Amino acid sequence: MHDVVIVGGGPVGLVLACELGLAGCSVLVLEREPEPRSPWKANPLGMRGLSAASVEAFYRRGMLHPLLKASGVDDYPGADEPAPPRGVGHFAGMMLDPAKVDVAALPFRLPSPAMEGVMTTLEAVETVLSERASELGVEVRRGVTVSDIAQGAESVVLQAGEHEYMARWVVGCDGGRSAVRRLAGFDFVGTEPQFTGYVVLATIADPGKLRPGFTLTPTGMYLRTPTEGHIGMLDFDGGAFDRSQRPTREHLQAVLRRVSGTDVTLSDVQLASSFTDRAMQTTTYRQGRVLLAGDAAHIHSPLGAQGLNLGIGDAMNLGWKLAATVHGYAPDGLLDTYTRERHPIGARVLAWTRAQAAVMRPDPHAQAIQGLIRDLIGTGDGTTYVFDRTSGSSIRYDLGSERPLVGRNAPDLRLEDGTRLGDLMQDGRGVALDFSVDRCLHSSAMGWASRMRYAAGPATNDLGLGAVLVRPDGIVAWAGDRDPDREAFERAVGHWFGSPAI
Template sequence: MYDVVIVGAGPVGLLLACELGLRDCSVLVLEREPEPGSPWRAAPLGMRGLFGASLQAFQRRGLLDQLLAASPSTAGRLRGAGHFAGIMLDPAKADLDTLPFRLPSPGPEAMMTNLEAVEQVLAERAVKLGVEIRYGVLVSAVDQDDETVIVSDGEHEYPARWVVGCDGGRSAVRKLAGFDFTGTEPNFTGYVLLADVAEPEQLTPGFNLTPNGMYIQMPTSGHIGIMDFDGGAFDRTQELTREHLQAVLRRVSGIDVTLTDVQRASSFTDRAMQATTYRRGRVLLAGDAAHIMSPLGGQGLNTGLGDAVNLGWKLAATVRGQAPEGLLDTYTGERHPVGAWALDWTRAQVAIMRPDPHGQAIQAVVRDLLATGDGTNYVLQKITGGSARYDLGSEHPLVGRNSPDFCLADGTRLGDLMQDGRGVVLDFSADGVLAGWAAGRERELRYAAGPAAEDFGLGAVLVRPDGIVAWAGEPDREAFGRAARQWFGA
């Protein structure tokens, strides 16, 4: 029997597997595709943006350099500041210093990569940690009792103490385990295609809002995105012919371009749905299995990776019998509001893009706001996750946030201390007040003492394994101990 079976070997499932493997859990990952990699996951079709907390998660596990190396030359650090509803942000107005508690980091603030590169890096690490990955397994049943969960593909059974569905928007685990999935229906049908265009110069590069929707001319030749406000009428079962795609592109762009050949094409919608809870008994959900949304703003992948980092250490502590009471329930409590926000963030952009007088009026107001520094930085904080904060019951403004990358006087960074998946106690006091408390708890917590280049006037900080600040203040043993016991037990 495995400690955990993860269904889905995408970025979310593989990152979760790494987090569990790092803490000595036995993990099996089941993937329905027959083998890793596909044209849809490689560049250019698989290109995705990673922001803030996602990149810090890779850095804190020692994986950022591998990810940068695996990403294509067309990826790397983002030069622009991003967009909101297709309205580009002006990089000159972007001020990263407006992010709360920000410190310089050795990694980029944002970067482009592709799904294949992310999965390659994570799969290699997972295997090194003892994780087993099986491809070509189509899950058809999920049955649980008070002690175990059995996943079946019709021929084989895979028993585990816990099962996590990371198997995408049409998650079999979510359906088989009986999760409720609610939300809003689509406004548009979106298309992604790789095609030969007879008159490519007629299409304007970048994001282009039009009276009929939006089209995107990607940097890679023939890589085009289209959003057609048809109420999501195009069904995935319908064939994506060259004629249909050409007609949609002409209608949305207002340009009589000709598609001479279509190598690949896929459709999607802005349907926005979320599981009402991320846990039912011994079955949990993460990533698109827990929430689906339009790709506007690039929040889907980043939200899913945040799920994996939040869940990993909590589930590992539960497996080992070391979790304080209620720890695993904080996964839904913390991540469900984040997923709900991401859905609303994309819904707001869809409302602005609507090709009707109301949408056009809102769009004009938003353009004016985004032309200001405050408007640009507000959106930048949201996109990067810099303003995100869990409610951990503390009034201290740093508690509940993703921790700054504190750098000690000897050059050691917080990210360097987190690579083995433990929590970290940073004691900035001159006399190491918390050293005695941390002694004997080395399995769960790493203690580091000394002054920092910037400590924001704090005496000490307790950082959870997912990088979230659990406590901050003067190094008071009693107050610190209460916080540490809340997250790490006696």
């Protein structure tokens, strides 16, 4: 019996597998697809944008450079000065100017090797994660389709064909049509679609008739990327044409002509897929010994490239909590904080994508709002706000503290000897940074040495603090003054890491 069986071997399942493997759990990943490679994962169809928060997760686990290499990125910015981002994406197809981002207004931003997002592919992400998972002893079995789930008091049994798999815990990371979600009886609620979207790789007889980039029109939207023949489209048909139908060349050409207002011709279609803006979320992320992460827990349109990043955030939040539960030192209720912390973040992203769909509707009211939004995002404050939302910088969990840093993703604090917070987090443990003169937290932290690292010394920028406690997922759990309260520190460590292992 494994500690954890993860159903779904995409990026979210692999991030979670790596987190659990790093913590010494026995992990089995069951993946439905028989082969890891697919044209839908490679460039251009598999192109994805990782937010700064997601890139930081790779950095903190020592996988940033392999990720950059696999993504073909060789000019990533350094880590000495916080510079404006080079790309901030779009809102509802309206591009933003990265030069208008007010870096000084971003909360607690310090120089870091992971200050920006990265354009990559699913293939690159999965390759890096698969290699790390293998190094950590994670087993991945492909071509396995789960057909039934039976929960007991101490274990879960998965049925897949003639095979049974038993685990103490099961996590569904098996996408928007999750079998785990359905079989375990999760409630899945939300809103129905307004549009059908298409991703197409085709031969265009007259590409000059289509403008490059995002183009909002009175009848929809289309996107022409720099890759020849790669097109995206949104057709506001109420989601009438979904994945249950095969998009033919004739249908795709008719939609493209309608939304572009041209007589453009598709002479051949190599690959095509459809999607909608249906926005749904499970009411909880846990049912007994079964949990969900990524698209299995929430689906929405890909507008703004939030889905993959949301799933990675789920996996990072869940991994250390589930590992602590497996090993028996989790404080009471720790695993329940997964839903409590991540469900509001998922709901926030669903609302963000719904807002974009509403603005893009081909009607006079939505087009009037488009004009207003263009004016707002043309300002520095507007661009900074959108970047703050899409980069992950604005995420803050309610951890019951009035300190503005607590509950946020920790900045890459650096000691004067050159040691960075990111360097200290590669083994998956939490970190206590003590900047105080007398290092009064040292002996107190030793009881949790197997779960938390302690590092002391003056910092290049301590943000006016004397000490910081960072959870394994990079979230600040506690922050103390220049003369830290040792008892308050011990309470915070006990709250998140359980009783000291003495």
